[in-house]
Amino acid sequence: MNLNVWNTRKIPLSWLLLTRQPLRLFVAIAGICFAGILMFMQLGFRDGLFDTSVTVHKLFDADIVLISPRSKSSISMSGFPRRRLIQSMAHEDVIGTTPVNWTFVLWRNPKTLSTRSILALGFEPTDPLLTDKEFSSKAKSLTNPGRVLFDELSRDEFGPISKWFRQGRVVETEVAGKRVRVTGLVSLGPSFGADGNLITSRETFLKLLPNTPSGSIEIGLVRLRRDADSEKVAKSLQLSLPNDVKVLTTEEFIQFEKNYWRNSTSIGFIFTLGAAMGFVVGCVIVYQILYSDVSDHLAEYATLMAMGYQIRTLLGVVGREGILLSFMGYIPAYLSGQALYLLVRNSTKLPVVMTYQRASLVFSLILIMCMGSALVAMKRLVDADPAEIF
Amino acid sequence: MIDESSVEIDSLSHWYGKDSTRRQVLQSVSMKIEPGEVVLLTGPSGCGKTTLLTLIGTLRKIQEGHLSVFGEQLYGATRKTRQKIRKKIGMIFQGHNLLRCLTAEQNVQMGSDLLSDLSYKVRRDKAREWLRAVGLEHEMQKLPHDLSGGQKQRVAIARALAASPKLLLADEPTSALDSVTGREIVDLLKRLALEQACSVLMVTHDPRILDIADRIVKMEDGRLISSIE
Ligand SMILES: Nc1ncnc2c1ncn2[C@@H]1O[C@H](COP(=O)(O)OP(=O)(O)OP(=O)(O)O)[C@@H](O)[C@H]1O
Numbered sequence: 001m002n003l004n005v006w007n008t009r010k011i012p013l014s015w016l017l018l019t020r021q022p023l024r025l026f027v028a029i030a031g032i033c034f035a036g037i038l039m040f041m042q043l044g045f046r047d048g049l050f051d052t053s054v055t056v057h058k059l060f061d062a063d064i065v066l067i068s069p070r071s072k073s074s075i076s077m078s079g080f081p082r083r084r085l086i087q088s089m090a091h092e093d094v095i096g097t098t099p100v101n102w103t104f105v106l107w108r109n110p111k112t113l114s115t116r117s118i119l120a121l122g123f124e125p126t127d128p129l130l131t132d133k134e135f136s137s138k139a140k141s142l143t144n145p146g147r148v149l150f151d152e153l154s155r156d157e158f159g160p161i162s163k164w165f166r167q168g169r170v171v172e173t174e175v176a177g178k179r180v181r182v183t184g185l186v187s188l189g190p191s192f193g194a195d196g197n198l199i200t201s202r203e204t205f206l207k208l209l210p211n212t213p214s215g216s217i218e219i220g221l222v223r224l225r226r227d228a229d230s231e232k233v234a235k236s237l238q239l240s241l242p243n244d245v246k247v248l249t250t251e252e253f254i255q256f257e258k259n260y261w262r263n264s265t266s267i268g269f270i271f272t273l274g275a276a277m278g279f280v281v282g283c284v285i286v287y288q289i290l291y292s293d294v295s296d297h298l299a300e301y302a303t304l305m306a307m308g309y310q311i312r313t314l315l316g317v318v319g320r321e322g323i324l325l326s327f328m329g330y331i332p333a334y335l336s337g338q339a340l341y342l343l344v345r346n347s348t349k350l351p352v353v354m355t356y357q358r359a360s361l362v363f364s365l366i367l368i369m370c371m372g373s374a375l376v377a378m379k380r381l382v383d384a385d386p387a388e389i390f
Numbered sequence: 391m392i393d394e395s396s397v398e399i400d401s402l403s404h405w406y407g408k409d410s411t412r413r414q415v416l417q418s419v420s421m422k423i424e425p426g427e428v429v430l431l432t433g434p435s436g437c438g439k440t441t442l443l444t445l446i447g448t449l450r451k452i453q454e455g456h457l458s459v460f461g462e463q464l465y466g467a468t469r470k471t472r473q474k475i476r477k478k479i480g481m482i483f484q485g486h487n488l489l490r491c492l493t494a495e496q497n498v499q500m501g502s503d504l505l506s507d508l509s510y511k512v513r514r515d516k517a518r519e520w521l522r523a524v525g526l527e528h529e530m531q532k533l534p535h536d537l538s539g540g541q542k543q544r545v546a547i548a549r550a551l552a553a554s555p556k557l558l559l560a561d562e563p564t565s566a567l568d569s570v571t572g573r574e575i576v577d578l579l580k581r582l583a584l585e586q587a588c589s590v591l592m593v594t595h596d597p598r599i600l601d602i603a604d605r606i607v608k609m610e611d612g613r614l615i616s617s618i619e
């Protein structure tokens with residue numbers, strides 16, 4: 001079969017039509033490549049930004065997360081009765097739970113004395129909270145009241161906390177108007193909603209925020225037996241618990257947050273629009289190239305028709321030109337995309353990575369771009385009249 | 391096939407233009423071309439020779455009359471039939487119409503590529519053979535851009551021959567050639583006609599090559615006026 005294909009091959013007309021005009025080919029490749037890079041960057045930024053909205057969400061040691069159905073996103077979390085978490089323990093696959101309070105409080109920069117909103121998480125220091133193994137030893141320091149763990153990745157506006165702490169200084173400041181001491185550093189990372197994070201005990205949390213209704217928490221972490229199917233358990237918990245809680249798997253919890261930023265803000269729209277513009281620009285360029293290619297060679301196509309080539313074969317030539325162009329444009333676009341992602345990661349801490357989905361999405365878009373343009377250019381080919389060339 | 395004419399034309403007429411500008415260029419033309427026969431078509435410029443050739447080459451729709459090629463009736467023939475017939479017809483155009491992006495060899499192979507049951511190598515060798523036959527063995531890798539007018543015309547001739555046609559329609563194939571090369575080409579066509587039973591219908595104004603014809607047909611104002619054996 002392979003040999004047969006080799007034997008039945010013809011003159012690679014599409015390839016020759018493209019490559020015998022190197023300048024035009026270069027323009028075409030540059031155009032497609034530009035469009036591809038634009039799409040890679042816009043979509044990469046978009047997904048990267050959405051990823052940063054869930055930096056904390058990803059770190060929780062949980063298979064299932066309970067939230068209030070009134071919660072819309074990490075910046076507007078509502079409370080639900082802590083009892084629901086205890087009730088969920090009744091499920092045979094549940095092996096542990098952690099009630100977590102989650103709210104924004106004002107943090108005073110100990111150096112400049114200005115205040116800024118910070119995300120505060122409160123939990124029982126003996127409960128597991130993060131998947132990070134070193135965390136539980138740090139959490140022990142929270143058993144004394146008025147102690148907090150500060151996120152060293154928080155933005156600099158909160159003060160030189162980690163620097164001072166590492167120097168061995170006693171770092172004390174005001175949170176929600178009350179005195180606290182930093183007894184450790186954790187690495188969580190800022191997100192869309194929160195410029196910084198702090199973790200404290202439930203006891204301290206309630207002292208800082210005395211208005212918190214007792215027995216009310218914002219999120220409940222549920223851990224399952226290793227072999228349990230979290231989706232199934234989430235479904236059955238949702239059925240057994242009253243509807244003042246929403247039961248999500250960790251993945252759904254992450255998507256819940258991403259969806260908020262995707263759908264309730266114009267961020268997604270702006271970047272998608274940018275990508276769409278790249279697509280349109282690419283279409284125009286490829287169409288121009290293919291259309292003028294067909295127009296320039298109309299007499300030659302007509303000659304081939306007169307020689308007995310089927311119109312289908314000739315349409316195939318144009319189609320293959322489109323496919324060739326898409327490959328020749330995509331490969332440099334992909335490589336540049338990788339390089340630019342690396343650059344962005346290094347300079348902005350934005351977690352922009354090349355995912356398989358995005359790589360194939362951009363390829364599909366480029367292929368659609370080239371084949372669509374080829375289809376329109378083919379219309380011109382039908383105008384070729386072999387009688388005119390004799 | 392043996393007792394069937396390659397081309398049979400019976401009272402074929404053709405008009406150009408519409409309504410007031412409508413003008414008749416072929417007036418009830420009738421003729422026959424047998425397999426292996428070499429027919430020369432002469433006549434003043436504008437008398438309709440090219441038109442007749444394009445009709446036989448199935449490049450135009452038949453308006454009135456009968457025209458059959460290899461026994462296939464062309465009046466109202468489908469595109470598929472016409473395309474199939476075209477494969478068996480070699481055409482040498484008044485303008486050479488080479489593909490600019492292909493070398494001489496590749497241009498000729500576009501002709502032999504139509505013989506899709508042959509392997510690539512055979513088709514390429516065929517292309518080279520024909521280029522050699524028209525005296526272009528040293529020009530095979532050149533692009534049309536780098537060839538002289540006469541060389542281009544010879545490439546076009548080789549291309550038409552490479553598809554192993556059963557009928558060759560040639561529109562002044564020697565117009566850009568000097569008398570020696572022209573003579574060689576015409577001899578080549580004559581030999582082809584004999585060896586492969588390929589009929590040749592050639593338009594020419596060149597009096598030096600009239601001797602190769604089995605028959606000379608004169609045309610004037612869209613009418614065939616005489617047929618000299
Ligand atoms: N596409 C066309 N539309 C309208 N009129 C045409 C067309 N092609 C040819 N004609 C006219 O038809 C007549 C015959 O043209 P044709 O090309 O068949 O002449 P010819 O015998 O081949 O001439 P020449 O020896 O100069 O090539 C001419 O008067 C020409 O002006």
Ligand SMILES: [Mg+2]
Nearest residue numbers: 439440484561
């Ligand atoms: Mg003519």
